[in-house]
Amino acid sequence: MVGNSDRVVDRRTFLKISGAGSIAATAGCLGLGGGGGGGAITVGQPAAQTGQWDFLQPGVSKATDVAIQRINDAGGPLGRELDLERSDTSVNPQQARTVVTQLTENEDAVALLGLFSSELEPLYEFLQEQETPVVTPWPGSNFLDTRGGDHGTPEDVSDDEWIWRTVISDTVHTAGAALRALEDGHDTIGIINGTTSGARSWVNGFRSAYEANGGTVAEQVEVAQGESNYQSALDRLFQAEFSAFAVSLPLEDAITLMSDWSDGGYGRQPVLSDPLSQNELATQVGSDLNGAWAASPGESGPNYGTFESAYNSAEGDADINAWTPPAWDATMVTALAIERAGEATPEAIEQNLGPVSRGPGTEVASFAEGKEALDNGDEIKYMGAATPVTFTQFGNVVGSVVINEVQNGAFTQVETIPAEDLREFVPEGEY
Amino acid sequence: MGLAQNLIFGLVTGSYIAIAAIGFTLIYGIVNMINFAYGEYLTIGAFIGLLAGGALPLPLPVAVLVAMVGGGVASILLAKLFFTPINHTGPIPMLLTSIGLGLVLRNAIRLFAGRSARYYDTETTTWQFQNVPDLAVGPVDLLGGFFVTSQQLVVVGCALGVFVVLHTVLTRTDVGIAMRAMSDDEALARVRGIDTQFIRNSVWVLAGMLAGLSGVLLGIQTNVSVSTGFSQILQILSAAILGGAGSPYGAIAGAYVIGVALALSTAFLPSSMTGISSAIAFAILVVVLLVKPSGIAGAEVREA
Numbered sequence: 001m002v003g004n005s006d007r008v009v010d011r012r013t014f015l016k017i018s019g020a021g022s023i024a025a026t027a028g029c030l031g032l033g034g035g036g037g038g039g040a041i042t043v044g045q046p047a048a049q050t051g052q053w054d055f056l057q058p059g060v061s062k063a064t065d066v067a068i069q070r071i072n073d074a075g076g077p078l079g080r081e082l083d084l085e086r087s088d089t090s091v092n093p094q095q096a097r098t099v100v101t102q103l104t105e106n107e108d109a110v111a112l113l114g115l116f117s118s119e120l121e122p123l124y125e126f127l128q129e130q131e132t133p134v135v136t137p138w139p140g141s142n143f144l145d146t147r148g149g150d151h152g153t154p155e156d157v158s159d160d161e162w163i164w165r166t167v168i169s170d171t172v173h174t175a176g177a178a179l180r181a182l183e184d185g186h187d188t189i190g191i192i193n194g195t196t197s198g199a200r201s202w203v204n205g206f207r208s209a210y211e212a213n214g215g216t217v218a219e220q221v222e223v224a225q226g227e228s229n230y231q232s233a234l235d236r237l238f239q240a241e242f243s244a245f246a247v248s249l250p251l252e253d254a255i256t257l258m259s260d261w262s263d264g265g266y267g268r269q270p271v272l273s274d275p276l277s278q279n280e281l282a283t284q285v286g287s288d289l290n291g292a293w294a295a296s297p298g299e300s301g302p303n304y305g306t307f308e309s310a311y312n313s314a315e316g317d318a319d320i321n322a323w324t325p326p327a328w329d330a331t332m333v334t335a336l337a338i339e340r341a342g343e344a345t346p347e348a349i350e351q352n353l354g355p356v357s358r359g360p361g362t363e364v365a366s367f368a369e370g371k372e373a374l375d376n377g378d379e380i381k382y383m384g385a386a387t388p389v390t391f392t393q394f395g396n397v398v399g400s401v402v403i404n405e406v407q408n409g410a411f412t413q414v415e416t417i418p419a420e421d422l423r424e425f426v427p428e429g430e431y
Numbered sequence: 432m433g434l435a436q437n438l439i440f441g442l443v444t445g446s447y448i449a450i451a452a453i454g455f456t457l458i459y460g461i462v463n464m465i466n467f468a469y470g471e472y473l474t475i476g477a478f479i480g481l482l483a484g485g486a487l488p489l490p491l492p493v494a495v496l497v498a499m500v501g502g503g504v505a506s507i508l509l510a511k512l513f514f515t516p517i518n519h520t521g522p523i524p525m526l527l528t529s530i531g532l533g534l535v536l537r538n539a540i541r542l543f544a545g546r547s548a549r550y551y552d553t554e555t556t557t558w559q560f561q562n563v564p565d566l567a568v569g570p571v572d573l574l575g576g577f578f579v580t581s582q583q584l585v586v587v588g589c590a591l592g593v594f595v596v597l598h599t600v601l602t603r604t605d606v607g608i609a610m611r612a613m614s615d616d617e618a619l620a621r622v623r624g625i626d627t628q629f630i631r632n633s634v635w636v637l638a639g640m641l642a643g644l645s646g647v648l649l650g651i652q653t654n655v656s657v658s659t660g661f662s663q664i665l666q667i668l669s670a671a672i673l674g675g676a677g678s679p680y681g682a683i684a685g686a687y688v689i690g691v692a693l694a695l696s697t698a699f700l701p702s703s704m705t706g707i708s709s710a711i712a713f714a715i716l717v718v719v720l721l722v723k724p725s726g727i728a729g730a731e732v733r734e735a
Contacts, residue, residue: 050541050545050546051546054546054547055547194706195706195707219702220702221697221702221705222702222703222705222706223697223705223706224706224707224708224709226658226662227709228444228447228649228652228653228663229440229443229444229652229653231440231443231694232437232440232441232693232694232695232697232698233697233705235436235437235440235698236697236698236705239433251548252548252653252654252656255548255550255653255654256652256653256654263580263582264578264580265578284550
């Protein structure tokens with residue numbers, strides 16, 4: 001855990017000393033942007049416009065854009081326009097570092113609405129030094145289970161860890177996958193996974209919940225990404241005795257692997273990691289994949305309908321994926337934090353993300369409702385689309401899990417596991 | 432299943448590598464340069480094949496031929512633009528130029544085609560194999576039993592076809608004999624009246640055609656994206672060096688050693704190490720080169 005009180009000279013102090021802080025503030029007062037003045041308020045979005053997860057970005061971009069439009073239509077936070085600066089990281093930590101620096105230093109972004117697990121983990125210390133809230137819809141990594149948030153003390157930023165996520169942790173939805181596998185009678189399982197932090201995080205969460213509930217892992221095989229085939233790895237895996245096998249790989253590699261699995265006639269029940277709940281996988285692998293399923297973050301927010309109608313009425317044909325509603329929530333809750341704070345600075349936003357999400361207060365489904373309630377002097381509780389967005393002390397959320405199964409060559413939602421059934425996997429104080 | 436099955440997997444993987452490694456090593460042997468942009472030649476071939484097979488659409492065997500021709504044309508054009516003008520500067524500037532060219536090509540492909548993977552149409556690829564009996568062979572009671580798919584047979588068949596054609600060209604045609612002569616001693620070949628520039632151009636075309644074929648086969652097996660060829664370049668390079676840089680026969684042998692090593696390391700390493708099986712395969716490369724720095728067949732072939 002990194003606090004902010006024990007640094008001798010942090011970035012903002014240095015800026016003040018060097019005079020750059022004064023210049024930035026002056027620019028804000030002159031209406032040249034920045035958070036402290038009266039012009040537009042800028043939020044940044046590190047994005048996966050290229051890279052291994054680029055197929056998920058269009059839905060997230062659209063959800064963010066539609067949310068920004070709705071916020072501005074309602075008058076904007078503090079009566080100012082909310083601007084978005086989106087920049088490609090390729091899901092590459094080094095590029096992400098550059099993008100974060102550019103967004104916070106050059107664009108004066110007061111909050112960041114992105115970053116993946118594989119970027120957040122290596123950049124964690126760097127992001128603490130930025131002291132800019134990161135409210136991200138992407139990361140499932142259990143690395144963040146006990147890192148991030150405000151430690152339940154919103155007014156005191158000295159113990160804050162600045163990272164918040166509006167999507168449930170791998171710990172939660174992999175528990176859902178483990179429970180479903182066991183309920184289906186698969187008490188022995190094989191695992192094949194990639195070496196990326198995301199792939200390993202999913203497997204660690206799944207395996208932990210599966211074994212904790214009496215399941216046995218017969219064999220686990222790790223494979224590198226980008227191989228021309230995975231036949232040897234599959235052959236090794238399927239020498240073990242099990243009735244189902246879990247797969248956690250980036251989509252392109254999973255298509256290669258599952259095609260090899262189909263060609264080899266290995267059979268048995270596939271259990272897929274949540275990013276693999278993509279029709280492209282079913283299309284490319286073919287009918288052998290029918291019956292395979294994935295457990296994904298659900299749409300358990302009380303106001304999913306508000307999001308969905310706004311999303312579908314907007315231009316663009318990007319499909320809704322598991323990270324699309326959390327992107328809407330991240331944008332809304334950040335704007336509400338600015339509104340409650342009364343000022344658009346990173347520290348003020350950080351101090352208000354907890355209060356607008358945890359309650360007590362008037363439950364609101366949108367920025368417009370929240371702004372009205374705050375103007376009336378009421379406290380608010382944002383109720384989101386993906387989850388109720390009740391941030392824990394570590395900046396995490398809890399929600400339901402949905403099971404998407406391949407039927408007739410396409411993923412179809414067949415079951416929902418309520419959040420209450422998964423609470424035991426996220427003990428109080430450890431999530 | 433076990434050893435036999437993994438040997439078959441290794442042979443299939445080796446066949447993918449071998450086709451490209453031959454082209455790579457021909458460039459090294461005749462033009463005297465390590466072409467790090469060669470992976471992008473595979474990518475170009477894969478995209479041409481995808482375009483020909485999907486957009487036009489041509490039957491896949493015809494699309495493969497189009498990809499080979501396209502790869503050959505792209506290869507000679509790139510050589511004329513980037514390598515021929517600096518041919519006199521020596522191997523290091525050529526190497527650095529090829530690294531730069533690879534970066535330029537990769538980003539140009541990303542610019543025009545995007546980063547997302549594309550796939551050969553399943554029905555089209557099925558058409559390719561519809562006249563081949565689907566050999567769900569096995570398990571056969573031999574060294575633990577094995578199975579073979581028709582697609583694997585096609586890949587191995589393509590590789591064997593390339594080997595036969597290559598051997599014929601190198602031993603039965605004037606161009607091939609001239610290539611071997613140039614590979615041994617370019618100055619002497621020039622004195623004997625061989626048109627060395629024509630032979631260089633021929634090698635660029637041949638290497639590009641092999642890259643086109645390899646790219647399409649890889650694209651069918653995996654996907655077509657900006658990283659299709661780049662992800663294979665280390666294996667191609669290793670096969671060429673392991674076999675004895677400049678020796679096409681050695682490159683074939685090196686490719687199969689790498690392919691089998693990859694398969695066996697995945698099959699028999701501890702579970703915690705299977706994710707780094709590629710590193711184990713390349714460790715074998717280092718060991719072989721320590722024992723025999725010229726590679727498996729480099730010197731021997733040149734003396735043949």
